[in-house]
Amino acid sequence: MGVVYPDMSDSKNILREACSTVLRPFASMLLRCGMTWKEFSDLSKSVFVEVATEEFGIKNRPTNVSRVSILTGIDRKEVKRQRELITADTPVADGKTTDATRVLSAWFQDSDYLDAESHPAALSEQGPGRSFATLCSQYGGDIAATTLLKELLTTNTIEKDASGELRPLRRYYQPAVSDDENLKFASQRIRELFETMNNNVFPSEKHAPIFGGYAANDTMSAALIPKYREFLDKRGQEFLEEIDDWLTQHAPAGESEVKNPVRMGIGLYAIEQTAEKEGKK
Numbered sequence: 001m002g003v004v005y006p007d008m009s010d011s012k013n014i015l016r017e018a019c020s021t022v023l024r025p026f027a028s029m030l031l032r033c034g035m036t037w038k039e040f041s042d043l044s045k046s047v048f049v050e051v052a053t054e055e056f057g058i059k060n061r062p063t064n065v066s067r068v069s070i071l072t073g074i075d076r077k078e079v080k081r082q083r084e085l086i087t088a089d090t091p092v093a094d095g096k097t098t099d100a101t102r103v104l105s106a107w108f109q110d111s112d113y114l115d116a117e118s119h120p121a122a123l124s125e126q127g128p129g130r131s132f133a134t135l136c137s138q139y140g141g142d143i144a145a146t147t148l149l150k151e152l153l154t155t156n157t158i159e160k161d162a163s164g165e166l167r168p169l170r171r172y173y174q175p176a177v178s179d180d181e182n183l184k185f186a187s188q189r190i191r192e193l194f195e196t197m198n199n200n201v202f203p204s205e206k207h208a209p210i211f212g213g214y215a216a217n218d219t220m221s222a223a224l225i226p227k228y229r230e231f232l233d234k235r236g237q238e239f240l241e242e243i244d245d246w247l248t249q250h251a252p253a254g255e256s257e258v259k260n261p262v263r264m265g266i267g268l269y270a271i272e273q274t275a276e277k278e279g280k281k
Contacts, residue, residue: 026190033183034174036098048072049082099141100148100173104157106139108171122165125149132166189267216271225272236268 030040052071057063065083069076107113107120113135115121123132125145136145149166152158155175158168200209220228243266252258 029183029186032174032176034098034101034172045072045074045078046082046086049074049079050086053083053086098173099139099143100152100157102141103136103139103148104152104168104171104173107135107168110135110138120168122161122167124165189269192267211266214271222274228272229270232270236270240266240268 049068049072052068053063055063056067056071063071065076065079068074068079068083072079074082107123113121113123113130121130123130123135125131126133128134132149133145136143136148140148149158152173153160155173157170157173158166160166196210196212199207200212203209247264
């Protein structure tokens with residue numbers, strides 16, 4: 001009999017499904033903040049190169065360009081360019097911005113659409129001269145001016161005064177206004193969760209499994225959500241305070257006493273998910 005090789009297609013399908021599941025809420029967050037798929041793609045390329053370089057070297061050495069290329073699927077020339085940008089601490093160049101942001105940016109920068117004080121001029125919707133329609137024809141790509149106007153008004157990015165003239169309220173298109181502090185908080189918690197799960201998916205002698213559990217029931221009534229939130233606010237906060245007390249009691253008196261300090265703690269998050277939303281992959 002010949003050698004029987006393991007079928008990797010199942011693992012690949014599971015990985016693709018996992019990526020799709022994880023990316024759905026993340027994509028929703030990015031879209032609400034106005035990030036395009038191209039910007040995300042450019043950023044992810046840089047991160048792939050950085051992680052492959054730092055974590056996949058042999059004998060604790062940085063991964064060479066050829067191996068990074070093999071791991072990431074990015075050609076060697078682009079790997080070198082990305083590594084130079086990372087080493088120089090240069091931000092990844094912006095990818096294709098949205099047509100809406102390009103129109104808004106021109107409204108703030110193009111002298112043809114500025115008033116005497118170099119502020120964005122009030123524009124009429126239509127007209128052969130200076131108007132929102134002409135602005136869109138120059139900078140809006142293939143999006144119809146009426147469609148873009150509706151979107152910008154709906155998201156409170158521009159306003160229409162009593163005379164019907166349009167004025168921009170923001171320089172960049174963002175479908176939803178985010179709380180910057182909560183956005184930072186969310187990104188930090190997501191990173192910590194991913195690091196724990198990554199550790200547990202690939203356990204080893206050096207990386208023993210870390211606690212990661214959850215409690216959920218798929219048959220609950222939505223009417224119980226207020227009561228559940230009240231319960232969780234109280235008991236969850238009590239548990240977090242208990243963990244905080246334990247960490248405080250066991251923490252060294254001074255930071256100098258710890259040669260290789262590590263971050264320890266726990267994160268809690270509520271689950272409120274409809275059956276329809278859970279079923280989407």
